[in-house]
Amino acid sequence: MKNAWRDGVLVDEKGWIWVKKEKLHTILRTSVDNARYIAMKLPSEDKQYFNGEPYIRGFQVVAQLAKEIEENGVGKRGLALIASKEFYESIYMCDTVVRLRLEYDKDKAVARRTLKKKRKKTYNVKYDELTGDPLKLNCEFSHIRSYAIYKQYADDIDNGLMVNKMTHRLITERGINDENQLLALCQEQGWKTDWYEPYINKFRF
Incomplete structure (x- = not known):
């Protein structure tokens, strides 16, 4: 053994x-x-x-x-x-x-701070990717698969969406941890769901 x-x-x-x-x-x-x-x-x-x-x-x-x-x-x-x-x-x-x-945890924490800027710039995001409302100055990067549970995806700009602070707050309050939970919340709230198919096709979980 x-x-x-x-x-x-x-x-x-x-x-x-x-x-x-x-x-x-x-x-x-x-x-x-x-x-x-x-x-x-x-x-x-x-x-x-x-x-x-x-x-x-x-x-x-x-x-x-x-x-x-x-x-x-x-x-x-x-x-x-x-x-x-x-x-x-x-x-x-x-x-x-x-x-x-x-060292890995430290690198992830550093990378996390750049996600908002990177996604916004890479995809020229101007609207909340879930509600469709114009992005405010205090907009946030919201992980699809949560940072706490799926750390291996934590620094990937495609594992998240740009949303306004109130959108992110509701996601957090509802304890959303993955794409299926987020999809259900979007359907409940009448938010956009066009992010789902590209997401699962990219990561192929």
Whole structure:
């Protein structure tokens, strides 16, 4: 198992941990078929190829480990599962990986401050992209997939719309976190929805 963690983990430039799919059965102490099924059920955004090999986001693996420990954490297998989870945590908390995450968060925060200016200039936006009202001086960039939950899209000018402050306030008050929730709000409020198709076609979630 130690070898599986040593040889089957990749840390990307964001400090995110990825686990090689072929090592999953060893890490989870389960069969190859079970590991393949678990991987198949994961969201596509948590699976990625590096150097031609499939990997899975580490947090998904540790979540599965926690589930297995809770349900089957007795005897030798239970001890092995706990040890496997501890290997993950030692990687996650090592100084180099922590530093990468801190740098990534800092870069995202800096980029976030430029989104309003960049989108407005790039697309020559003069009207609230949801209500159609003229943009006011205090207009804001409103993320479609929220900054807090979908940080990987946080600095993309196409993951947001230029809206007036009151529009953004309602979006925030209603707890909108993704494109489907925003679409429902637009339909409820009678706002524009022509942003939706280009958005999902661009990102292909």
